[in-house]
Amino acid sequence: MTKTKYNSVLVIDDHKMVANGIKLLIGDLFENFLMAHDGASGMSLALRHFPQLIVVDYSLPDTTGDLLVRELKYKLPKSHILAYSFTYSPDVIVRMLQSGINGYVIKKEDDEEFIKAVHLLMQNKDYFCKEARIHIVNRFTGTEDEYSIKHLIANTKFSGKEIELIKLLCKQMNTKEIGHNLNLSERTVEQYRSNIGRRIGAKNLAGIIKFALQNGIVQIDDL
Known part of the structure; x- marks a missing residue:
């Protein structure tokens, strides 16, 4: 030890x-x-x-x-x-x-x-x-939130920057607005978004929002 x-x-x-x-x-x-x-x-x-x-x-x-x-x-x-x-x-x-x-x-x-x-x-x-x-x-068995199950099993760890990006996505900001808020290029924002979606198994924005709500990253009132 x-x-x-x-x-x-x-x-x-x-x-x-x-x-x-x-x-x-x-x-x-x-x-x-x-x-x-x-x-x-x-x-x-x-x-x-x-x-x-x-x-x-x-x-x-x-x-x-x-x-x-x-x-x-x-x-x-x-x-x-x-x-x-x-x-x-x-x-x-x-x-x-x-x-x-x-x-x-x-x-x-x-x-x-x-x-x-x-x-x-x-x-x-x-x-x-x-x-x-x-x-x-x-x-979560029997729900459509299979990406949540994958996340919970894998214990996915997001960086602070990724959490902030998820929150901005949930507010339905576009790539340019997110880039401005996080001081990232639009290309980098798209790469982040693609990586996040792949890691949680979400195919679209609705999937990311469901994931964020399910895991307490955002609340209904934040949307």
Whole structure:
């Protein structure tokens, strides 16, 4: 195992035994280990220390994980967020996914699964345990959003520039307008658009808009 230590991790879990167990499991991987037992104190610690990794439970005494993650992602966009919960309800997993998590591991998984997720997130990759992926796929089975399924399975990672381009596409800006907004040539905009469509399996603008709505990149009110 690599001797290189990561900088900091914050665990937000109302079960102190779980938080202490995580510290025993991955504490040696980080220079600084922080823990909180509710959303408010977790947010306070996050804003003081700006941890590289935040491990969040879904069920907290004062909030739900998806609401907390949305706030964390807004205020600490560079932090990687791993959902670690007993909850494997498809509704909860999808809500957490749409809130901006980078990974989801169910607490009944073994230690190696959790450690694997931590390392992948610290390498700027997303990771969803097998059961979470199965629930996500089952949730979308029978819909026409096959590109969403492909995205969720592959855990596609978009750059900030690509996310901004998706948002502008959803506002139905043309290539010239998008290029002006993002300081890109029209040719580059077309290349971005083609690449995005291919990666998510969307054949047209309607497909990109559906994908963006499904994954929380834009809201109905933004269109």
